[in-house]
Amino acid sequence: MARTLVIDAHPDDRSLCAALAARYADGARAGGAEVELLTLRDLDFDVHLRRGLHADQPVEPDLLRARAALVAADHVVVVAPVWWGSVPALLKGFLDRALERGWAYRYRDNGLPQGLLAGRSARVVVTTDSPGWWLRALMGDSAVRQLRRSTLRFCGLKPVRATRIGQVHGSSPEQREAWLQQVADLGRTDARRTPSRNKLLPSVPAVPAVPGVAGDGPADVAA
Template sequence: MARTLVIDAHPDATSLCAALVDRYAAGAREAGAEVEVIVLRDLAFDVHLRRGLRADQPLEPDLVRAQGALIAADHVVVVAPVWWGSVPALLKGFLDRTLERGWAYRYRSNGLPQGLLAGRSARVIVTTDSPGWWLRGLMGDSAVRQLTRSTLRFCGLKPVRATRIGVVHGSTPERRESWLRKVSDLGRSDARRTPDAGKAMPAPREIASDAAV
């Protein structure tokens, strides 16, 4: 059975993103996938990479568990809004802290990066208040490119597909329901084409005690 990890990256539990996560997960389960959902707003962790990459920063237990979920997944889905051409600080902090150098990626002797999470596919679903011609034409699709190319593909995941939902501001209940149906269909179709990789499962990091965090 293929394993799908869905990451809810919106700070608000009543958001459209949260509803999209629920519908995608339901669709994937209907198609036979084993689904785990990580809700970032419910995790306890420091969103700041306090010393950049100059020193280790021990992972909180929730981030250790998140790394374990990423290792176990065959397919990873990130659902987030586009804010100021980027993603919420909550998601950026999660990525900064969780996708550690030496764990999610490393640099070869020639200076080129090597993704260490290969063997997994991914999908990025973003909501936006901007029309498509503005988001993709004038703004360069910055948030989607950040997530697909600079993060997930960089760490070895491929293919990475993208779905854009909008314009959200001023949308009708009927329009929102059509987006929810669309994402449910995506969950089913992604689950059907995601093979159970049968890959080796590296042991997740040992969870630190509260005193050590």
């Protein structure tokens, strides 16, 4: 049975994102997946990478549990709103802290990056108040690009599909229900085409972090 991790990255449990994450999870279960729903707003951790990549920072128990869920997953889904062309501080802080260098990625001797979460697929679901053509043509689809290319693919996940939900502002209850059904269908479809990782690659290799070594973060390299 494939395992799906759904990450609800909205700070508000009454948000459309929260509802979308729950409905995707329902659809994935209907498709035969074992599902874990990770709500970032419920985690207790410091969202600040206090000294950047220059030193170790103690990893809180909730982050350790989140890492274990990432390791166990065959498919990872991130549901988040687009705010100021990016993602909420809550999600950015989680990515900064959870996807630590030496754990989610490392640099080879030749300086090229290596993603350590390979063998997993992913989907990004974003909500937006702007039209899709505006995001893609004029804004460069920055939030989706950040999550797909500079984060998930950088850490080895592929393929990484994207779904854009909007325009949310001014949408009717009927439109919102249609979006909820859309992501439920996606969850079911993704679950049925996601193989169990034990048929692909082993779990994440244990690669120790290198304390006290400065360097550019993954977003700078992969953007």
